[in-house]
Amino acid sequence: MRYSPHKHVWVRTWAGDDDIELVFLPDDGAWLNWIEAEFAALRYFVLNGRTSPSTH
Incomplete structure (x- = not known):
């Protein structure tokens, strides 16, 4: 089971x-x-044309 605080009854009540x-x-x-x-576009812009082990 995953930890899902956003599905807790308190959070749902608050949101409602x-x-x-x-x-x-x-x-x-x-x-x-x-x-x-948005992150993909930012990553492309920042890393455009660069090669390093962290971008593979």
Whole structure:
């Protein structure tokens, strides 16, 4: 079982009280998360044309 504090009843109650909708992505759905695309673009920009063992 994974640690999921965002699914705790207290967090769900807090979110509901403040009209916040929690959206749960599948564990293997990183491509659905917009921030992943932002990080990919940043990584490309920063590492453009560079080769090192840490970028492989």
